[in-house]
Amino acid sequence: MTQYPNYLRFIRIAFVYCLLSLITVAAYAQLEVFVAVNGDDQSTGSMDRPVASLERAIALLRERRTTDHEGMAIIQVREGTYAFVQGISLDSKDNNTLIQAYGKESVTFKGSVDLAPTALNKLRESGGISYYEINLLQHGVRDLGKLRNVGFSRASGNAAGELFVDETAFHLARWPNHGMVAMGKVIDAGSIPRNKDLSHRGGVFRYKDSRIDRWAQEDDPWVAGYFKWGYADDMVRVKSIDQEKRTITTLEPTLYGFDYKKKYRQWYGVNLLVELDTVGEFYVDRKLGTLSFAQNKPITKLSYSVLEEPFFSLIGTEFVKIKGIQFEESRGMGIYMRDTKQVLIEDCTFRNLGSLGIAVGFGIKPFEQMQHEGSGEPQDNSIGDLHQHIYSHPTFDHQGGESNVIRRCHFYRLGAGGVSLSGGNRLELSKGNNCIEHCVFSDLNRLEKSYRPAIALYGVGNVVKNCEIADLPSMAILIHGNAHTIEYNYIHHVAQEVDDQGAIYIGRDPSERNNLIQYNLLANIPKKLRTSGIYHDDASSGTTVVGNIFVNAGERSAFIGGGSDNRYVNNLFVAAGRWAVRVDNRLENWLKKLNVYGSGNLFYDRLVGVRYLMDPYRSAYPELALQFDRGGRPSGNVFQDNRFYNCKRTLKGKRKWLAWDQSNAAKYLPSLVQDYQRMNLKDLRKTLQSQATQQHIPIEHIGPQ
Structure with a gap:
């Protein structure tokens, strides 16, 4: 029997299928x-x-x-x-x-407006520096921006408007031009919002330098610095200057009040036309609409930031990709995302922005007044008072979406950190699986300093891997939540200005557990302040730290501040500061008030908030049922198979708080006496290859690949 009819039928079907495919491809091409x-x-x-x-x-x-x-x-x-x-x-x-x-x-x-260099009015020249003025209003800038309070427990937000000269961000005119001066005697500490004093009374403190007398004639002078604690920066307006008494009275209080007699209590003046005296400074006269600045070389490009919104706001999107774009010179952030799925941001650059690069998940509408913690309203396209809201509502659902990736991006010269990344649900312990990988973060925090990290992690089950993070005043990675993974990152030269910091920091919530920190290289963190490579602050517990390399990593490479159930296994400590490891029992003494059973006590409220005696927490973390039976004693910490080279002191604290066993070993090696400050990643790999191999640490895979 012949089969031709069936064969022809097959040919017809194949022809129709191919035709439909071509039509579909054509439609896609359109x-x-x-x-x-x-x-x-x-x-x-x-x-x-x-x-x-x-x-x-x-x-x-x-x-x-x-x-x-x-x-x-x-x-x-x-x-x-x-x-x-x-x-x-x-x-x-x-x-x-x-x-x-x-x-x-x-x-x-x-996000900026071009200013014509030909429109510059040269005011004067002195010492090789030229001083210029330009009218912003004549260049179409209607909103000149408004200065705001910036600092610890302040809402994170946009810059007021910045000048960029040949792609370099200039800063508001200030004194001193670099660094800060010590706080003078405090006459009045002002009201202290941290102690629930909301009377909004500014502080009064003395100054020494007679040049400050001139500030009394300024239109809108401000002072900024660390007025009480070295981890809490702030910027407040000056109400008055008494030239006879040599005192400055501020218009607003700062969170902890004003104080002196500590090396980290220091300040500087800012937004001062009279102090416009060096290259890189500018001043905006908001009454006249004019901008003045100083430069010592020819100017080819001039611009002023105006864009307040993110360049892109992605809400509820799926399978969106943004690749190969440079975002720059806006007042706010680069990209905002909420409730997104499988969004990819790849090979992008974020520079010279007034805020951070990318935010994933809700922010919180700024509170009406400054407060350390509180309840706020979720808000898109900003960070706002998120940090303060999280303190009171640690299970807040940011709606950060899932399976989003930020890959091979460069973040530098930003105003307030790098990326705020959330994802997953803390009540359900469901993972977000959002990821930052092979990115570089450097020279951040131009405007907002403390607790504005390169990466802030929230939620459950997100990943930071193969990144390089460097040149920051404060922390590199701030962890909130559970089951995050931080691996193969190269973190160096961070925590350079802010006191009581860790390059990687987590603290003050016993329900934030099961975070994994592995195969990272933490190097060259200054020792002058209370700094750490990894800081488990205020009884942070349940973190696993495996196969990391600490080189010249702060005053103490690792600090467990009263926590339990932390595991340090197979890490390498080289040329530590005062101590390689520090541990204390603060819940048995000065911080025991946090760990009291009963409503109104911080740890109890946080554990009840996650329903710690019910699933999924009961099954995932059965040890939480013993939180209040331990009496605040550190327990369950494990310290095994770690190696210490050229460390003056391996441990400050009692070994029983760490279960420190004989598998840990310390040794002096002349070959590891090096100037680590001058080493880059390649140098560190070469110098430490042998010791890393002995510890089975894949040092060659650390950093962006």
Whole structure:
């Protein structure tokens, strides 16, 4: 019997299938829009006829999508600089969208207004420095920005407006030009909000230098610094200056009040026209709309930041990718994301922004007045008082989404940290699986210093790996939550200004457990203040620390501040500061008030808040049932198979608090007497390769790959 009819039928089916496939491919090819600086928003968006704006490109994709199309739509951005006057919002209508720089072309999104160097009015020249003035209003800048209080327990927010000269951020005119001066005698500490004194009375303190007398004639002088504790920076307005008594009275209080006689209690004056005397400073006269600054070389590029919103705000989006873009010179953050799934931010640069680079998850609307902790309203597109809200509501659901990735991005010269990353649900212990990998963070915190880390982790089950973090005044990674993984990171030259810090920091919540810190290299953290490589503050417990290398890593490389159930196994300590490891029992003495059974006590409230005697916490962390039976004694800590080279003192504290056993070993090696401060990652790998191999630490895999 012949089979030709069936064969022909097969041919017809195959032909129809191929035709439909070609139609589908053609339809997909149409979902590509080109954007160019010389484009026209009335164009079709083809490569030959590009549109001019991202807004128009997104609108075209929305118009052209069909319910049957589930493939990736692409916005190809051609080379050039694109000025943003408002941010772009993406939602579920924009799922499956790739926004990328075309090919290897250089694409910059900026949030600033260009100022014409030819419009500069040269006021004077002195000592090789030229002093200029320019009218911002004449360049279309209507909102000059408003200075705000900035510091510990203050809302994190946008910059007031900054000057950029040849891509370098200038700072407000200040004295002294570098560093700070010691606090003078405090006449009145002012009201102390931390002690519930909300009378809003400023402080009064004395000064010595007669040049400060001139500040009495300034329109809007401020003082900033560390007025009580070295971990709590602040910036407050000056109410008055008494030239006869040589006292400064501030308009606002600071969280802990004003004090003196400690080396970290120091301050500087800022926003002072009379102190505009060196390169890199600027001053804005908000009455006249003029900007003054100092420069000592020719100026080719001049701009002033104006954009308040994130460049992109992604809410409820899935499978969106942003690749190869440089974000710069805005007052706020680069990208905001909430309730997103499988979003990828890749090969992007975030620089010269007034806030941080990326925020994943809700922020909190700023409180009406300063407070250490409190309840706030969730808010998109900002951080605000998130840190203060989390203190009171540690199970807050940020809605950070899941399986989002930030990869091979560079964050530098930012105003207030790098990335705020949430994901997962603390009540359910469900993981977010959000990840930051192969990124570089450097030279952050231009405006906001303490507790504005390169990376802030929240929620459950998120990952930071193969990153380099350096040149920060405060901490590199701040941990809140459970089951996070921090691995293969190179962290160095951090905690350079703020006191009582850890390069990696977690603290004050016994329910935050099962975090893993492994195979990181922490190096060259200053010893002048109370600094640590890893800091388990205020009874932080249940963290596993495995296979890390600590080199010249702070006053103490590792500090367990009263916590339990922490495991240190197979770590390498080299050239430690005063101590390699410090441990204390603070819950048995000065901090025992936190660990009292009963409503109204911090640890009890936090454990009840996660329902610690019920699943999933009961099954995941059965040891929590013993929290109040231990009497505050550190227990369950394990310290095994660690190696110490050229450390003057291996341990401060009692060994029984650590279960310190004989597998830990200390040794002096002349070959490890090195100037580690001058070493980069390559040098450290070469110097420590032998010791790392003996400890089975894959040092060659540490850092961005």
